[in-house]
Amino acid sequence: MCNVIIYSRRIIFSRLICLAAVTAAFRAKRLLLLLRRRVGLNAASVQDGRAQLGGSRSALGLCPVGRSFLFILTFVVDVVVTHSPPRSASPLPLHDNTRAIPFAVDRKQRTRVTIATAVNTPPTTMVLLNPTRGNRIRGLLQLAACACVCVCGGQVQSQRAGGGNRDAPVVNIRRQGAVSGVEVPLNKIGHRAWTYLGIPFAKPPIGNLRFAPPEVDPPPAWSGVLAGNAHKPACIPDPPVRPHPVHRLFATITPSPVKISEDCLYLNVYRPEGVVPEEKFPVMVWFHPGDFHWGTPIYWDASVLAARHKVIVVTTAYRLNILGFYTDNTAEASGNWGLLDQAAALDWVQRNIDSFGGSTQNVTVFGQGAGAVSVGLHLVSPMSRDKFNRAISMSGNALLRTAVTAPDDPEAVLDALADKFNCFRNTLTGCLRNVDAEALVKGGGSLIRWGPVVDGPALTGNGTAAAGRREPFLPDAPAALMDDGRFAAVPHMIGYNRMEDAFDSFDGVNGGGEGITKDRFEALVREGVVEEDEDDRRARQLRRLQQQQTTATVAPTGETVGGLSDGGGGLGGAIEDEANCTLDVDFVVDTVVLRYARQTDDPETLRRNYVIMAANKAYGATGHRVAGYVSRLNATYVYRYEYKLRATKALPAAAEWMDAPHGAELPVVWGVPYWPSASAIDWTAADRRMSDTAMALWTNFARHADPAHRSAGVNVRWDEYEPRNPRAMVLDKVPNMSLPDQEPEFWNEYYPKVLAVALQCCANRTAESSATAVFAAGGPGPATLVALVLVVLWTSSSLVAGWPSPMA
Structure with missing residues (x-):
C-alpha cells in the first residue's frame, strides 16, 4: 500500500490529485500483469535485445528509469529555479529516522517543496511537506513522484517480517501460477540474491497419496500471486537422539523455528539478481542429508552461493523415514517414495527453471550424506535419465553398505507394524494410510532403518511381471547396474572427508578421549x-x-x-x-x-589411524569404485577434504584432534562464513579463503564440468581421475593433488x-x-x-x- 500524505492549504485538492495518480498507476500495473499472464509471457521467454526476468517489467525496467528521471529532474529544477528559503510557515516535525530531501522550488511563491523519506521504512512511504499554491511544474513533479514511488516501490517492497529486503520480480510458472520472491542483500559479499521459497512441485502426499508416487499431473496450481517469502513446513522427521554437530550448526543459524507437516513437497529457488545472461544460469539441485530419516531444505540457504557465483540453486524436500520408504513388497506399495519425490523435483526443474533464468541443459545434482547416496541412486536409476547433466557426491555414494536397505526378515517387520497399529496384515498398507502421521513416524522408526530398496519388478512363479506394478526406480542392486554399464555417464565430482566417522567413533561413549590402546x-x-x-x-x-x-x-x-x-x-x-x-x-x-x-603403540596415533581407516573403507574405497566406473565414459574428479575449521564456535563438539569429520565441508561449500545469520561465529580469514575456494570449485564444476576451470580465477590444478593412477585433490588450506592413493x-x-x-x-x-x-x-x-x-x-x-x- 502506498501512503502519500500532502500537507498544504489545499490539502484536499492535492490529495485527490495524488490519489488519482496512484490509482491510475496501480491499475496500469495490474492490467499489465494480467495481460502478460493471459498471453503466456514468462521470464525466460522475453528476449528483446537482452534477456529479462519477466512477470513484472516495472521492477526491472521502469524502476531504475523512473528513479533516474526523478533525481535528474529534481537536480535540474533545483539548479534552474532560483532557490530561496521557504515561507515562514512552520514545518512539520520529522521522525528521528526520517530525512528531508529538497525536491523542487516554486519560483513565484519562493516556497521549497520537500520530500521526507523514512530511512528505515519501506520506499513506498512518502511525505510531501509544505506545498503551496500549485503551478504546472510543481503539479507535474508531484504526479511524477507519486507514480514513480508507488509503481516502483510497490514492486520491490519487502514482504518479510522484520526485514529491510525488497520484493524480487514476479515469475510465472507454467500451469501453476505466478510467484513473488524476496531480494536478499548480502553486504559481506556485495551482492544480492532473489529467493522464491515454498513452491509446490507435487500435490500433498496425504490420504490415499501416502505411500504412493508424487502426483504431479496436473501440477498444484493457484490463483493470484503466490508469496514466495517464507519456507513451507519440513517433512516429518525421525531425528536421532544426538543430532550431528554440523547439523546443529545449521539448525542454530536458521532464523526461524522449523515447522513440520506431512504436506511438505515444496522446493526453493535461489538465483542472482538482475538480468539473465544469454546462455542462462547453471542450475544446481540440492538433496539434503539426514540418513533418509530427518533433515530439511530449510537449513540450506543458497543466497550466498547463488549471488556470488551466478548460479541458480534449487533445494527440495522429499519424504523421509517410513513415510518416504515404506514398502509392503507388493505392487501397491513398492517403496522409494522419497527418491520419487526427488525425481519429481528434477522434472519440475526441467519444465520450469527457464522461467527463473536457468538452463535446462546445465543441471547439476549434488548432495551430502544421504543426499549423496540419492545422487548415486539417480545415476543408476532409469527413471532419472536425462534429468540432469552433472553430479556431485559429497561423503556418500550408491555403493555404501548402507545405501540400500535390506532387512533380514522383511515379513517380520510388516507383522510388527500390523501389531503396533492394530491393523490386519492383508490390509496393512490401507490401514497405515489412516494412522496419524507423527505417530506412524515415531512407532515405525523403532522397528527398522527405513531407506532405499531395490524395487525391481516383482516376478510371479512363471517369471512374468506382477500386474499393476509401476516402473521401478531401482531395478537392481547399484553394483550390478554399474557393472553392466547401466548408469548415467555424466561428469562426476566425488569425494569424502578424512575423518568421516570421528564423531560417531569417539563421542565419549566409545572412549578415545586421550587416545586408544x-x-x-x-x-x-x-x-x-x-x-x-x-x-x-x-x-x-x-x-x-x-x-x-x-x-x-x-x-x-x-x-x-x-x-x-x-x-x-x-x-x-x-x-x-x-x-x-x-x-x-x-x-x-x-x-x-x-x-x-603395526608401526605404533602411541594412543593418539592409534585413534587417528582407526578413524582414517574407517573413512577409507566406508567412503574412500567405494567412492573410488564409483569414480572408476564413471571415468571410463566421462570426466571424473575425486577429492579428499582435510581442512579443519579455525572458528571455534562453528563446531564446538569437535575435539582438537578432529580435522575433517563428516559434514565439516558443508559450512565452507555453502559460504556460511558470509551468511548474515552466522555473523556471531568467530570465522577467521583462513575459513573465508577456504570457503571462497570451495564455492568456486563446486560452481565451476556446475558451469564447466571442470572444477579448476580458469575462468573463475581458481588457481589450482585438478587432474581427472585415472583408475591406474588414483590421485585425488586434497582440499586443505593449500589445495594440491595427492600421490597415488x-x-x-x-x-x-x-x-x-x-x-x-x-x-x-x-x-x-x-x-x-x-x-x-x-x-x-x-x-x-x-x-x-x-x-x-x-x-x-x-x-x-x-x-x-x-x-x-x-x-x-
Whole structure:
C-alpha cells in the first residue's frame, strides 16, 4: 500500500490529485500483469535485445528509469529555479529516522517543496511537506513522484517480517501460477540474491497419496500471486537422539523455528539478481542429508552461493523415514517414495527453471550424506535419465553398505507394524494410510532403518511381471547396474572427508578421549569392520534361503526379495554364499591391524589411524569404485577434504584432534562464513579463503564440468581421475593433488581376497562341525598363512615403491 500524505492549504485538492495518480498507476500495473499472464509471457521467454526476468517489467525496467528521471529532474529544477528559503510557515516535525530531501522550488511563491523519506521504512512511504499554491511544474513533479514511488516501490517492497529486503520480480510458472520472491542483500559479499521459497512441485502426499508416487499431473496450481517469502513446513522427521554437530550448526543459524507437516513437497529457488545472461544460469539441485530419516531444505540457504557465483540453486524436500520408504513388497506399495519425490523435483526443474533464468541443459545434482547416496541412486536409476547433466557426491555414494536397505526378515517387520497399529496384515498398507502421521513416524522408526530398496519388478512363479506394478526406480542392486554399464555417464565430482566417522567413533561413549590402546584398536576393528562384514554375509545367506522358499528371482549380484534387496556392496561377491561357512575373524582382524597399527603403540596415533581407516573403507574405497566406473565414459574428479575449521564456535563438539569429520565441508561449500545469520561465529580469514575456494570449485564444476576451470580465477590444478593412477585433490588450506592413493586398492582388491581365504566353507557339514574342523588344529591353515604373507609382502612392497603410508 502506498501512503502519500500532502500537507498544504489545499490539502484536499492535492490529495485527490495524488490519489488519482496512484490509482491510475496501480491499475496500469495490474492490467499489465494480467495481460502478460493471459498471453503466456514468462521470464525466460522475453528476449528483446537482452534477456529479462519477466512477470513484472516495472521492477526491472521502469524502476531504475523512473528513479533516474526523478533525481535528474529534481537536480535540474533545483539548479534552474532560483532557490530561496521557504515561507515562514512552520514545518512539520520529522521522525528521528526520517530525512528531508529538497525536491523542487516554486519560483513565484519562493516556497521549497520537500520530500521526507523514512530511512528505515519501506520506499513506498512518502511525505510531501509544505506545498503551496500549485503551478504546472510543481503539479507535474508531484504526479511524477507519486507514480514513480508507488509503481516502483510497490514492486520491490519487502514482504518479510522484520526485514529491510525488497520484493524480487514476479515469475510465472507454467500451469501453476505466478510467484513473488524476496531480494536478499548480502553486504559481506556485495551482492544480492532473489529467493522464491515454498513452491509446490507435487500435490500433498496425504490420504490415499501416502505411500504412493508424487502426483504431479496436473501440477498444484493457484490463483493470484503466490508469496514466495517464507519456507513451507519440513517433512516429518525421525531425528536421532544426538543430532550431528554440523547439523546443529545449521539448525542454530536458521532464523526461524522449523515447522513440520506431512504436506511438505515444496522446493526453493535461489538465483542472482538482475538480468539473465544469454546462455542462462547453471542450475544446481540440492538433496539434503539426514540418513533418509530427518533433515530439511530449510537449513540450506543458497543466497550466498547463488549471488556470488551466478548460479541458480534449487533445494527440495522429499519424504523421509517410513513415510518416504515404506514398502509392503507388493505392487501397491513398492517403496522409494522419497527418491520419487526427488525425481519429481528434477522434472519440475526441467519444465520450469527457464522461467527463473536457468538452463535446462546445465543441471547439476549434488548432495551430502544421504543426499549423496540419492545422487548415486539417480545415476543408476532409469527413471532419472536425462534429468540432469552433472553430479556431485559429497561423503556418500550408491555403493555404501548402507545405501540400500535390506532387512533380514522383511515379513517380520510388516507383522510388527500390523501389531503396533492394530491393523490386519492383508490390509496393512490401507490401514497405515489412516494412522496419524507423527505417530506412524515415531512407532515405525523403532522397528527398522527405513531407506532405499531395490524395487525391481516383482516376478510371479512363471517369471512374468506382477500386474499393476509401476516402473521401478531401482531395478537392481547399484553394483550390478554399474557393472553392466547401466548408469548415467555424466561428469562426476566425488569425494569424502578424512575423518568421516570421528564423531560417531569417539563421542565419549566409545572412549578415545586421550587416545586408544592397541587392544582397543583391535576390538574396534573386530566390531566395526570384520564382524559387520560377517553380519552382511550371513544376512545374504538368509535372504537367499528366503528367495528359494518364495521362488523369487535372484539378481546377478544383488538378491531381490519382493522389493527388499541387498545393496550389492560389502564384499563385492568375493565370498561364497554357502549355508555352512565360518569366517576366521581373528585372521582378518590381524591383517587389518598389521596394515594400520603395526608401526605404533602411541594412543593418539592409534585413534587417528582407526578413524582414517574407517573413512577409507566406508567412503574412500567405494567412492573410488564409483569414480572408476564413471571415468571410463566421462570426466571424473575425486577429492579428499582435510581442512579443519579455525572458528571455534562453528563446531564446538569437535575435539582438537578432529580435522575433517563428516559434514565439516558443508559450512565452507555453502559460504556460511558470509551468511548474515552466522555473523556471531568467530570465522577467521583462513575459513573465508577456504570457503571462497570451495564455492568456486563446486560452481565451476556446475558451469564447466571442470572444477579448476580458469575462468573463475581458481588457481589450482585438478587432474581427472585415472583408475591406474588414483590421485585425488586434497582440499586443505593449500589445495594440491595427492600421490597415488593405495587405500582403494587395499579395500577393493586385497581385503576381499583376505576374506575369501579366511572363509571356510563345508557344504556337507553343519556350521558348528565346520568351525570345529577348521580350528581343531589350533589355528588357520596353510592357505590362510599364505594369504597373510601375501598381504604383508604387498604392504611392504607398496611402501618401498614410494606409495604413501596409509596414514599420510
